[in-house]
Amino acid sequence: MVMGDLVTEVDVAVLGGGPGGYSAAFRCAELGLETVMIDAGHRLGGACLYEGCIPSKALLHVAAVLGEAERAKEFGVDFGEARISLDPMRKWKAERVVGKLARGLASVAKAKGVAVIGGRGAFEDSRSIRVGGDEPQVVRFKHAILATGSVPVMPPELAIGSDRIMDSTAALEVPDIPERMLVVGGGYIGLELGQVYAALGSRVTLVELTEGLLPGVDRDLVQPLARRCEKLFAAIHLGRKVSALKPSAGAIEAAIEGEAPQTFDRVLVAVGRRAVTESLGLEATRAALTERGFVAIDERCRTGDPHLYAIGDVTGEPMLAHRAMRQGKVAAECIAGRPCLRQRRRPRSRLHRSRGRLVRGDGGAGRPRGQGGEVFVGRLRPRRHHRTERRADQADRGRRLQPRDRCGHRRPRGGGADRRGRAGHRDRGDGRGSGRHHPRAPDAVRKPDGGRREPPPSIVPLTPPNEAEACRE
Numbered sequence: 001m002v003m004g005d006l007v008t009e010v011d012v013a014v015l016g017g018g019p020g021g022y023s024a025a026f027r028c029a030e031l032g033l034e035t036v037m038i039d040a041g042h043r044l045g046g047a048c049l050y051e052g053c054i055p056s057k058a059l060l061h062v063a064a065v066l067g068e069a070e071r072a073k074e075f076g077v078d079f080g081e082a083r084i085s086l087d088p089m090r091k092w093k094a095e096r097v098v099g100k101l102a103r104g105l106a107s108v109a110k111a112k113g114v115a116v117i118g119g120r121g122a123f124e125d126s127r128s129i130r131v132g133g134d135e136p137q138v139v140r141f142k143h144a145i146l147a148t149g150s151v152p153v154m155p156p157e158l159a160i161g162s163d164r165i166m167d168s169t170a171a172l173e174v175p176d177i178p179e180r181m182l183v184v185g186g187g188y189i190g191l192e193l194g195q196v197y198a199a200l201g202s203r204v205t206l207v208e209l210t211e212g213l214l215p216g217v218d219r220d221l222v223q224p225l226a227r228r229c230e231k232l233f234a235a236i237h238l239g240r241k242v243s244a245l246k247p248s249a250g251a252i253e254a255a256i257e258g259e260a261p262q263t264f265d266r267v268l269v270a271v272g273r274r275a276v277t278e279s280l281g282l283e284a285t286r287a288a289l290t291e292r293g294f295v296a297i298d299e300r301c302r303t304g305d306p307h308l309y310a311i312g313d314v315t316g317e318p319m320l321a322h323r324a325m326r327q328g329k330v331a332a333e334c335i336a337g338r339p340c341l342r343q344r345r346r347p348r349s350r351l352h353r354s355r356g357r358l359v360r361g362d363g364g365a366g367r368p369r370g371q372g373g374e375v376f377v378g379r380l381r382p383r384r385h386h387r388t389e390r391r392a393d394q395a396d397r398g399r400r401l402q403p404r405d406r407c408g409h410r411r412p413r414g415g416g417a418d419r420r421g422r423a424g425h426r427d428r429g430d431g432r433g434s435g436r437h438h439p440r441a442p443d444a445v446r447k448p449d450g451g452r453r454e455p456p457p458s459i460v461p462l463t464p465p466n467e468a469e470a471c472r473e
Helices: 019-030 046-050 053-075 086-112 188-200 219-232 321-335 386-401 465-472
Strands: 006-015 035-039 115-118 121-125 128-131 137-146 150-152 180-184 203-208 235-238 242-247 252-256 262-264 266-269 273-275 308-310 351-354 357-360 377-379
Touching (some): 006 321, 019 046, 019 086, 019 321, 046 086, 053 086, 053 188, 086 115, 121 137, 180 188, 180 262, 188 219, 188 266, 219 235, 252 266, 308 321
Parallel strands (some): 006 035, 006 137, 137 308, 180 203, 180 266, 203 235
Antiparallel strands (some): 121 128, 128 137, 150 273, 242 252, 252 262, 351 357, 357 377
């Protein structure tokens, strides 16, 4: 420690302000623990809010609006040719979407009493973090939660130092609308941004190293998306690799295996993300890394150091925000001494229905996702959709709860008419109705057990007994 450094002592220090980090910090504060968050950008939301999920969904909304306007021509509504202004679109995305959510998170942190420290943090030992920046300080803690997230991967053979080669963060800024665009990687990031640029007017070519889009996802679910992408994209090359990129007269020339060299105005590289574990001082703690560079944790998000927990992308696949948020709550509960929550290492065995295909929840796409489990995949033709069964159950329950008149007949709600628009009662002699319209004598009131009882003396029959008997027949 340097003399003069500001020292802050807390119960929990959260390193990283993404979905996992702020979820853990908010839960710790709710459980009565004094908590601070340390983020290099002095902001809450992380890559998900600023460089990932939220801005990509905002741009996908723009693409969907353009697609709906184009499809409206099929039924005679023509809005004319779309005119796209990038500056207002970027402003809307940054201020109305991302900015609004960021301000909301800052308000929640203030309301819960969670302080946010701006600066890059690194562990000095298992009980303290040194924070750089404009106001250097040392944060001493009883427990720390590591939630530094991930960054896009750029393969060395594709990193040629040209501003025309973008990662997902740069592509979300929409610097321009290129006439020809190459997307390297057929995962969800490449497909989302490829669809956005295709809707904006670019001719998109996609190259995927594996034999199918969205590797690891059930093939039956991928088929509809693949058909849509075939219509949107200029070309899709599966089982191919981009071996080299080089600048060429204001463009990028790409060498695709099995194809002639092609020229593109911009190239998006979306081949995955890697965990941020460098320069964190983990070597000063007892936390260990896996072979792939992720922080090793157990089912309660504990590392090899008893004072250190890790959550989110830094712990490995799947790199999804909802997983990080769940892990953040698990870590907070464990720190507070409430072992009721835990991270499920293996999902429960469940059956998922997908176009007549049933797959267990702990596997899919032809191979298991866990260790020591067997995956059973089968196909069947469903007899009836589960929604139809649910609606039938609801309809049957509605009939049982339908109000009855003084004669014991079910009275339709709202206006006294049945679903077919017919008024009156329906009877076919067995108490369930036949569709004939007539009033029924009170002496025909049925008991719940199927018997009959005499009408009360105060009720005067609406029809003579002989007519009532004729109606029953």
